[in-house]
Amino acid sequence: MRNRRDNWPGVNQLSAPLVDQLVTDASDLEILVSRSANGSRIIDAGLKSLGSVKAGCRIAEICMADLGHATIIPSDGTDMNFRIVHVETEHPVLSCLGS
Template identity: 45%
Template structure:
């Protein structure tokens, strides 16, 4: 169908850098992601920091994995700026934002590229030809996948304050940090590590 597929950690080894770039793409270019050493944690000494001067749009309007792209024995939640083109989630009624673009990017937390039906679904929802779509994907168990997940610390905070009905227009800047856990080949263990890193890190 002509879509661009970027494997950041499924059949390729990937890297911390790849995870950082995935996270920045997930934020629609409205945030920056960096890694630094935190010697207070001997187990997980590397920490990722995500920051944005437009945190509501970067995190809730783009980075949040809110688009269910399941079908044909395939499961993935989509994040990234393509969500603001499709606007298929109720969250966009709260954000009152619609994007206009000639191409779109989606980040998928999965080990498999999207099948034809999913690519066509995204194209239809965004109103774009499939050759204008880019999909970046990496599983939770990979290094890049783990990094891009814990780089959502700021997004998790924004999602929480939205649930608490805090006025989003009062959020003008944001920084979130979380330790980078060691990858693990078991999905549940890897997911547990990334969740713990965000919640308790």
């Protein structure tokens, strides 16, 4: 019996367009993009670059292969006024493969 997910593209195929868009938006997201000696793309979202919360959410969605959404929400303020990363997915097993 075939699983109905057998025809799904792989997580790399699902996340590749998001990575390309992240690279396109690098300046707005305050991240740096470079290539290694072997041609691999390196995305710096906070080591040498400033990075941003928006970049972090986009990277979280890349890690979930575009099968989930990451947003920032305010905390309830009981302890400290931190922001919280809120993640939602309808496909928890598949979306967690890349994270």
